[in-house]
Amino acid sequence: AGGGGMNPARLPAALVPRAEPLRLSLQAAADRMQDSLIGGAYSAIAREAGDGAAALFLPDGRLLAQARSLPLLLGSLIPAVAAVLARFPAVSMREGDGYLLNDPFAGGTHLPDLTLIRPVFLGGELIGFAAASLHHQDVGGITPGSIPPHATSIFQEGLRIPPMPSHRNGLLDPQLEALLAANSRTPDLLLGDLSSQWSATSLGSRELQQLALREGAHFPALCDALIAQADILTRQALLAAPDGTGRWEDALDSDGVGADPVPIRVTVEKRGDRLRIDFTGSSPQTRGPVNAAPAAVLSAALYFMRSLAPDAPNNAGCLAALDLVLPEASVVNPHWPAAVNARTGTVKLACNAIIGAWSAIAPETAAAANAGVAAVIAFAGTGPDGRSFALTEVVASGAGGHAGGDGTGGISTDVSNARNTPVEIVEARTPIRIEGYGLAAGSGGAGRHRGGDGLRRIYCLTGGSGTVSYRGERHRQAARGAAGGAPGALSLAWIERADGRIETLGAKAQFEWRAGDRLHVETAGAGGWGQPEGRQATATSEGD
Template sequence: MTKTDASVEVDPITLQVIRGSFETIAEEMGHVLYRMSFSSIIRESQDLGAGLFDTDYNTLCESESTPMHIGSIPGYLRGIEETLEDGEWYEGDVVVHNHPYHGASHTPDLAVVVPVFYQGRLVGFAGNTAHHVDIGAATPGLIIDVPDVFAEGMLLAGVKLYRKGKPNNAIWNFIRMNSRAAQQLVSDIEAQVASARLGAKRFVELIEKYGEGTVFAAANQLMDYSERMMRKRIAEIPDGEYTSEGWLDDDGRNREQRLKVKVTLRVTGDEVEVDLTGSADQTPTAYNVPFEGSTKVAAFAAFRKLLLDTAVSDTRVPSNEGSFRPIKVTAPLGSIFNPRAPASAEARFTQCNRMIDLIIRALAPVMPDKVIAGSSASISFAAYSGVRPSGDYWVFLEVNEGAYGGRPRSDGPDSIDNLMANTRNNPLEDLAMHIPMICDRYELRDDAPPGAGQFRGGIGVVKAQRVLTPAFITHESERHTDAPWGAFGGREGTVGKCLIYNSDNPDELREMPSKFSGLEVGANDVMAYYSPNGGGYGDPLKRTPAKVLEDVLDGFCSLEDARDVYGVVIDLEDESLDVEATGALRKKMSA
């Protein structure tokens, strides 16, 4: 059989075996990528994605990585089709691509794609994306306050790193000469090449074992199954229009000018439209979102999380293109979620997280047992950099944790990436070994409480990083003005904050906006980031008093809040509950 025979029905056992093979290939690709990489953002944080795709650019399988990465690769493939060097794929080709106006998620996320040939014919693709330390932008590592996409660094569109198996030395030299962290960048790209080539090899082995027609028939059946399951879940939502709004702090330049995010969901039968009309116009900085590579991907991820979460589903639904098909995404051209070229669009993650947060909020009235309260729905992405005595740059990228909102049956998880993010923290030992920095503080936030509720919000992180030499800091974060929302009687959470001070004078604090670019700091200066605390779910008076006692003893709830918010009376000296007084107080407060 050939791929054109892929309409045959594959028996259930073979179908599951092939499904397992797809998933194993994607996981192996992701594993090779992060194990072979040199920069900590890939090697430790695992800011990456990998998978296999057919010639129509459908996602056949994806690694269990950051959703924004893997979901965006079909957009990259469509962009590569528009820009491909030579205009044709050959065996042995390896393409690198990152152009945000040709499908990429944003410029630092380089995709590496290898075509899969079987018996001399192109049958699919193996690809991955990863976030790179520095691609030569206006500021090291990250950028926010820049005028256009050309200030974001190298723009690579359909460029062949290898052509028919032979390296394109000119482009490799170009990449080396245009990055402050050239060796890390080149080594990480080489890891991506190895990962993609392995995926292509495994794809061919799978076809050779089961036959081309059987493999692609199975792929089509698995995509159809994911589509049916997504449609079934959407059909359970009452038809209607659901709207929610929130605010972003600023665009990184125009302070005090908040930006609206408006989400309207139109549910009709087994389909849903995510309409972002009414959101802010595009900004003059990099605080915009590429439509194909990021906006659409975030909307797809939102419904995957809400409706197909493996922890609460009876069956595990494969992660593939099928689950995207019932979801339409609309954003007016010229808006923050669909900017016009050549607007810069590098700092795009938090807007996507807030979109997902608002999708959840809009559906809360009709899905009370599936939604959560407001999460931090932000990202703290910091770039620290400096120049060594040798004249070489050091650059360190770090993603700091946030917190989830309270849930229908449990508290919000503390100090963890949330919603679109899925990166790991960077070990402090690794930091000190490679970079002239020291972490002075890394713990759960204790200066402000999480949102109170029957199930409280998650607690954010405090991370204080000290540079040991003069350095530059660029920081992309959010939610310094719009606290995570409470659900069904729960209280709102706490906004985030960012402080700069010198370790020799810790009381001389400078409070920073949520995002800033290229801040020059001196030796022993510290950036302390406090991520938002999640909102509470349900009436605080229904919270189990024993849990309130635990939070008081752990320092996450004051004695006063235990009494005034939760109606719980605690004898701190004995570390015990006054059960009778608590019952009386709660009865009075309920009345």
């Protein structure tokens, strides 16, 4: 992965003062796209949780600017744009065109994430692309919400869309619209969210045109300079760190079908101004749906590379110094037709593994493992009034303790930056009452600096009946501590039936429930840092 461009020092002296204002303007444009995308969405997973991402690209597919939003989707936009360009030459594109995809084997991640890409023109010349990805409530498959925890094939997960034209002259193709609606249990939400994606790319298109007009003929050179600047700053950060090799191993609880753990292994090798991240030794691709397509794993690598030089421009230059190795037919690079809907836990543990391996090279950055959980729960069914309901939410966990202090509890970490869905939204859109919500007190690992606590939620179905798909992690494999700190507590989930019976759930589960049944979820705590006896009595784990 990488980006090219000219050295900023080669810019004519008169242009150098214009580079930084352009960088800020591009970042602001991408952030405004993100605000438009989430603000205009219909489904709760998008509008409330913020499960979407927006970015701007150059005509050759290089990332120019991305919103400060959800790293899990931001990194995956890069392969999506590349997949569109590979199938549709730029010379065939016209103003008002749009392209849609979700195929994990052609630039996508998992099927609920639809990516819309719009070419941007100025004076008849292609000057870039505006792209927006959004998690949709339902795109078909064997379970409502399109995240079947026991899927064994991509064909069970929903409608698979290879890169294809979606819009012409600014209008959604009516035949594609009919196809999408026919394959979703919530067609109104799908089409509404897709319209929000088009609006976001329209805004991005206008802003990119305005910036190109403002900079005139110097616009391409300034964009190249910003990408080169990100490359240089990232390499400088690498040069400041010692050469070395670090390794880390973690494991998913299971693949959702079998009972065996799924190992994630990474070797990080730093030499001079280059970094190699190698997942050789990780599990072969699994029968269950925890496989992660390369576009998804790239998100973890991009997150880490951005962390090396956070002040660098947020573009393709951050990846130029990276060699990313994803073994074929592995859990981080599966072959078709692998199931992939539960890839979030895999990518989160992969990101944790990269950070852990890097700490062996740069010990001053060491921290205990984040909890590594973003539990995804899809609710669907029929309420007491006979009306159907559907809602998907993400439940966060905790951040690892570190040398500077306690980890924060109840927060999305690393590649996941989704918001917790407000209680009021859940109760307004479904016949579900939230009977408990707060930190899972004491779940963070003990240490001089405690790990952040996970979250607890109690859901009661007040009427009707329905189906729940639960996709969690860390039910068996705890987040480890560092520097003598203790591991975090495990995740827990169980059903309390209306008659008092208790049914314990594993990390991947699907079940039916009826009025009076309760779902209890407690996400894992993060690891603690340092020997617990060195802890100050006044410290807390909540991060307040």
